[in-house]
Amino acid sequence: MLYRSEFYAYDQDQTVPTVIRNYTKNDFDDLIQIQKECFPPPFPSELWWDKEQLTNHVDLFQAGALCVEVDGELAGSLTGLCVDFDLTDADHTWEEITDNGYIRNHNTKGNTLYIVDISVRPKYRKLGLGKVMMQSMYHVVIQQGLDRLLGGGRMPGYHKVAEEMTPDQYVNAVTKGSMKDPVISFLLRCGRKPIHIVENYLDDEESCNYGVLMEWKNPFK
Structure with a gap:
């Protein structure tokens, strides 16, 4: 079952027609351009999406391949796969659990x-599209009958306080609102909760290579 939601986003006081839908092969060039805009040099270009990865997203789990259009222009994307998750064995890297973005390990069960x-394209970030896309993926979780949505969030503010705080202390401070982090605070506003901190999740100097697993539980399970 394909996903399509039409609504108006707000650019200050102006309404802008917006659509969230599944992306297709016709969107690949735009999706790669969005990656270039979101992750400019010195971010390594080999880590941008390529057409083989995007083809797998569409062919293996199109329900988890969402994009957002603003007034007819592709503005962002959100991609997921299904895994069998066990909190008692929660440690993993991003590369391991996503097959380095190729999702050939997508588990239909x-x-x-x-x-x-x-x-999300930088020029559209003030429209709140990331949060709306995340909420749309919650709909996918419910429609697919899954237990949860999960993902590893970067914690890019952590390097500033790493000498004074453990990763757990930092995440707790952000969760309580006494500190802010660009990624963790965004995910909290999307309704997600931190459940586990993973060491060496990503090669990410700002996060000191840590990631925090953040969960949204299906309220009907």
Whole structure:
């Protein structure tokens, strides 16, 4: 079952027609351009989406391949795959659990929708599209009968306080609102909760290579 939601986003006081839908092969060039805009140099270009990865997203789990259009222009994307998640064995890297973005390990019998990537073009970030796309993926979790949505969030503010705080202390401070983090705070506003901190989740100096698993539980399970 394909996903399509039409609504108006707000650019200050102006309404802008917006659509969230599944992306297709016709969108690949635009999706790669969005990656370039979201992750400019010195981010390594080999880590941008390529057409083989995007083809797998569409062919293996199109329900988890969402994009957002603003007034007819592609503005962002959100991609997921299904995995069988067990909190008692929660440690993993991004590369391991997403097959380095190729999702060939997508498990049709999995219990969890795992977020691979979210990207919004810089010029559209003030419209709140990331949060609306995340909420749309919650709809997918419910429609697919999964237990949860899960993903590893970067914690890019952590390097500033790493000498004074453990990763757990930092995440707790952000969760309580006494500190802010660009990624964790965004995910909290989307309704997700931190459940586990993973060491060496990504090669990410700002996060000191940590990631925090953040969960949204299906309220009907």
